Amino acid sequence: MPTDRTAQWWRHAVVYQVYVRSFADGNGDGTGDIAGLRSRLPYLQRLGVDAIWVNPWYRSPLADGGYDVADYREIDERFGTTADAVDFIADARDHGIRVLVDLVPNHTSSEHRWFREAIAAPAGSAARQRYHFLDGRGDGGLPPNDWKSVFGGSAWTRVEDGQWYLHLFDESQPDLNWEHPQVVQEFDDVMRFWLDRGAAGFRIDVAHGLAKAPGYPDAGRDVNDGKATLDPVPYLDRDEIHPIVRRWRRVVDEYGDRMLVAEAWVDAARRPLYLRPDEYHQAFDFDLLSTHWSAAEFEAIIAESIRSAAAVGSDPTWVLSNHDVVRHATRYGLPADIDPSRWLLDGPHELLDEARGRRRARAAALLTFALPGSTYLYQGDELGLPEAWRLPTEVLQDPIWEDSGHTVKGRDGCRVPIPWEADGPSLGFGAVEGWLPQPPEFRTLAAAVQADDPDSTLVLYRRALRLRRDRLVGETGFDVLDLGRDVIAFRRGAGFTCVVNMGDDAIELPAGEVVLTSGPVDGVLLPPDTTAWLAS
Ligand code: NOJ
Numbered sequence: 084m085p086t087d088r089t090a091q092w093w094r095h096a097v098v099y100q101v102y103v104r105s106f107a108d109g110n111g112d113g114t115g116d117i118a119g120l121r122s123r124l125p126y127l128q129r130l131g132v133d134a135i136w137v138n139p140w141y142r143s144p145l146a147d148g149g150y151d152v153a154d155y156r157e158i159d160e161r162f163g164t165t166a167d168a169v170d171f172i173a174d175a176r177d178h179g180i181r182v183l184v185d186l187v188p189n190h191t192s193s194e195h196r197w198f199r200e201a202i203a204a205p206a207g208s209a210a211r212q213r214y215h216f217l218d219g220r221g222d223g224g225l226p227p228n229d230w231k232s233v234f235g236g237s238a239w240t241r242v243e244d245g246q247w248y249l250h251l252f253d254e255s256q257p258d259l260n261w262e263h264p265q266v267v268q269e270f271d272d273v274m275r276f277w278l279d280r281g282a283a284g285f286r287i288d289v290a291h292g293l294a295k296a297p298g299y300p301d302a303g304r305d306v307n308d309g310k311a312t313l314d315p316v317p318y319l320d321r322d323e324i325h326p327i328v329r330r331w332r333r334v335v336d337e338y339g340d341r342m343l344v345a346e347a348w349v350d351a352a353r354r355p356l357y358l359r360p361d362e363y364h365q366a367f368d369f370d371l372l373s374t375h376w377s378a379a380e381f382e383a384i385i386a387e388s389i390r391s392a393a394a395v396g397s398d399p400t401w402v403l404s405n406h407d408v409v410r411h412a413t414r415y416g417l418p419a420d421i422d423p424s425r426w427l428l429d430g431p432h433e434l435l436d437e438a439r440g441r442r443r444a445r446a447a448a449l450l451t452f453a454l455p456g457s458t459y460l461y462q463g464d465e466l467g468l469p470e471a472w473r474l475p476t477e478v479l480q481d482p483i484w485e486d487s488g489h490t491v492k493g494r495d496g497c498r499v500p501i502p503w504e505a506d507g508p509s510l511g512f513g514a515v516e517g518w519l520p521q522p523p524e525f526r527t528l529a530a531a532v533q534a535d536d537p538d539s540t541l542v543l544y545r546r547a548l549r550l551r552r553d554r555l556v557g558e559t560g561f562d563v564l565d566l567g568r569d570v571i572a573f574r575r576g577a578g579f580t581c582v583v584n585m586g587d588d589a590i591e592l593p594a595g596e597v598v599l600t601s602g603p604v605d606g607v608l609l610p611p612d613t614t615a616w617l618a619s
Contacts, residue, residue, distance in 0.1 A: 092133060093284070093342040093364050094398045095556045096457045097548055098183065099132040102406045103140050103162055104148065105500045106462055108513025115500065117163035119513065121171045124178045126530065130465060130541075131548030134181040136286050136344075138406060140168065144194050146255040147482050148406070148498070150288060151192035155273040165280075172281040181283035183344065188270050189292035190256040198257050206246045213266055214257045215249035216242075217299065230318060231305045234486035238318075251292060251318060253482040261293045261327060271334050278338045285335075290345035290357065290366070294323035320349045328362045344400065351387050358397040365400040365457065372408050375419040376443055376612075378569045378585040381450075385571070389455060389561065399456035403447055404464055410497045411447060413470035416440025427472050427492045441467050442612040445540055445601035446583055449614035450571065452551050453581035455561050460544075463501055466530060467540035471499040471522045478519060495519055502529040546599055550616065554579050566590065580617040584609045595619035 101120060109118025117140065127135065139149035142157045149159070158165050172182045191198055197213050204210035206218070217227040219241065226239035227247055232254075239247040240254040249258045259266050274285065296317030306316055328343075335341045345357045345366040357366045370384040388399040403411045409423035416436045417423060426432075444467060451458050474496055476484070481493030500518070502525040504511030510521055510529055526532075533539035555575055564572035569586025572593070584590050589608040595617030597604065602613045609615050 090340075091364075092181070092340065093344075093457060096133040096181075097131065097452075097551070098134045098136050098457065098459045099127055099130070100136045100138070100405060100459055100461045102138045102148075102462060102498055104138075104145075104518065105498050105512075107501065107503065108509070108515075108517065111514035112161070113509070113513060113515050113518050114161050115512070115517075116161065117158070117167040117171050121167075121174055124175055124180065127180060128178040130545055131552060132180060132460070134183055134283060135175060136183040136459065137185060139185045139187055139288075143192055144255065145480075146192070147253050148480075150187055151190075151194075151253070151256050152187050153192040153194040154196075155186075155269075156276050169280045176281065182281070183284050183286050183342075184277050184282045185288060186270070186273065186277075186285040187288040188259065188261075189289035190250065190252060190258045193255045193257055201248075201257075202242060206244055211246075213260055213263050215260055215295065215299075216246045217249075219245070219247050228299050229301045229303070230299075230316075231302070231307060232486060233306060234483045235307060235488065235491070236486055249295070251289070253486060255482070258292070258295075261323075267327070267330070271330070274331060274334050278335070278341060282341070284342035284344070284364070285331075286344050286346060287331075287363070288346055290328075290347040290363070291320045291324070291349050292318070293327060294318075294321040296321065320347070320353055325356065325359075325362060328357065332361055332363075351384075351391060355391045355395045355397075358392060358395045360396050363397075365397065367400050367402050367459065369402060371401065371403060371447075371451075372405075376415055376585060377419075378571050378583070381583075381585070382563075382571055385454060386563075392456065399454065401451040401454060401456060401458040403444075403451060404461040404497065405459070406461065406498055407494050408497065409472075410461075410463070410468060410470045412440045412444035412464075412467050413437075413472065414440070415443035415447070416469075423470075424491060427470070427496060428490075432472075437469060439612060440469065441540075442602055445543060446585075446612055446614040448544065449547055449599065449601045449616060450581065450583045452547050453555065453573075453575065453579075453614075453616060455559070455575070461497070465541050465544040466502070466528045466533060468501075468528060469522075469524065470496040471519070471525075472496050473522060474499070474519065480519070499525070502526065504531045505529045543599075543601065547616075550599060554618075564593070566593065578618055580619060581614065582609060582617070583614045584611055587611055592617065593619075 104115045106115045107119030107123050109116050140162045141152045142154040142159045143149045158168050175182050200210040219225050223245050226237045230238040232238045241247050250256050302316040342364040345363040347366050357363045368388045374380045392399050414423050416439050481495045483493035500512035502510035509517040533541035558576045560576040562574045566572040571583040574580050589610050592607045592609050598618045599616040
């Protein structure tokens with residue numbers, strides 16, 4: 084194993100997240116696929132990313148966009164074949180890009196062979212032990228406890244013979260029983276399957292799930308009650324998770340420079356537990372996803388992420404958007420007191436300031452690219468795509484829409500097919516209309532429109548990632564500068580300074596040569612909502 088920090092590629096990697104279904108449609112059926120993704124490798128290489136994380140591409144009913152896996156070793160036929168995936172991983176490597184695959188160990192699809200066997204078998208049978216099947220309360224007609232699904236409603240569904248099974252998400256996603264030795268063994272094998280086929284590692288879904296409290300005690304609260312999801316509940320962030328992670332780490336370490344990144348929605352204070360030297364290499368820092376455009380709030384998160392990761396020998400892992408949240412170009416255009424997910428349905432839509440959102444999104448990108456650690460981009464961030472928040476409810480596919488009883492619109496607005504060209508039935512996504520309609524503003528944001536425009540977000544990202552690679556990779560220094568209350572400023576080593584103006588007035592830039600800015604700059608004055616990189 085390399086010990087040099089620079090050789091540990093994940094520590095400073097720029098990872099590009101691909102939601103395959105919406106990235107590029109190679110076979111003209113309206114759904115993105117591996118052929119489409121492969122054809123865009125030159126684009127990703129030119130953008131300057133080090134790795135791709137591919138959202139689940141396995142055989143699946145797609146009840147939750149593929150986070151309902153029916154077979155962990157087979158690619159869904161809508162996306163291609165397992166051979167296509169293997170060829171793609173090799174081709175990406177030839178383009179200098181590693182591929183992380185998404186592993187979903189908390190639950191399977193209800194179409195998974197194991198769950199079908201469990202349903203067909205009687206209560207108390209061995210087949211049911213791989214999941215959480217329990218008798219109900221009272222005369223059996225009430226769920227075994229008060230646990231709520233993250234998507235809404237009870238976390239229990241009753242089967243024909245009267246027993247109930249647990250699903251922390253949709254009822255089509257039954258939770259696995261991680262105390263069962265076959266479950267444990269199966270995921271070792273699945274990891275080896277993909278590592279043998281060239282995967283650079285895994286993004287682990289619901290890494291804070293897996294273990295459930297013995298005896299299934301009541302939670303006493305609804306995980307969707309609007310309070311921190313992080314207050315302890317008997318089925319999230321339990322200490323029994325960590326031996327499982329240590330086991331995975333041993334498997335991954337057999338293969339050399341592969342890595343594990345945790346999707347763990349836990350309190351920042353608990354995150355380092357997942358990052359201990361024999362556990363995950365990285366855990367997403369999700370705090371910026373729910374942070375207002377405020378220098379004080381950003382600064383506090385940045386300081387805490389750097390400090391807590393360093394305490395366990397890890398590095399921060401910045402995230403501004405992903406396939407589960409309202410895109411940040413839209414989030415930053417909303418007043419601070421608006422909850423973006425509620426706003427989608429019934430908010431005062433006139434309050435959205437799109438231009439401000441775009442400006443801030445560009446400024447935030449340069450900020451995170453300049454910080455120590457690695458950074459994850461979500462497809463379309465580099466085009467400055469906004470949330471497609473006007474999607475009519477009849478096209479929605481996210482199970483949250485149904486499971487919440489039509490009170491939460493869900494995540495489809497950030498999953499709309501990527502615009503590659505200014506024309507065509509799906510703006511170059513494919514030969515026919517995509518599986519979700521694209522909003523009109525996607526036309527001017529298409530990759531081809533931005534490709535040679537020096538002021539475009541795409542060109543800004545390309546420049547920034549090149550500068551980052553040349554100047555910041557391997558740089559361990561990070562010194563905060565005090566340039567005022569509404570300003571985030573820091574130096575990375577001797578020759579590089581980043582300044583972000585999050586206030587309402589222009590500020591004077593410190594000495595140095597301006598090498599990149601997220602928007603127009605007037606001499607030494609840095610306007611609001613703008614980031615500058617300086618060499619000195
Ligand atoms: C987290 C994934 O990012 C999300 O898309 C999915 O719905 C849940 N985990 C359940 O797998």
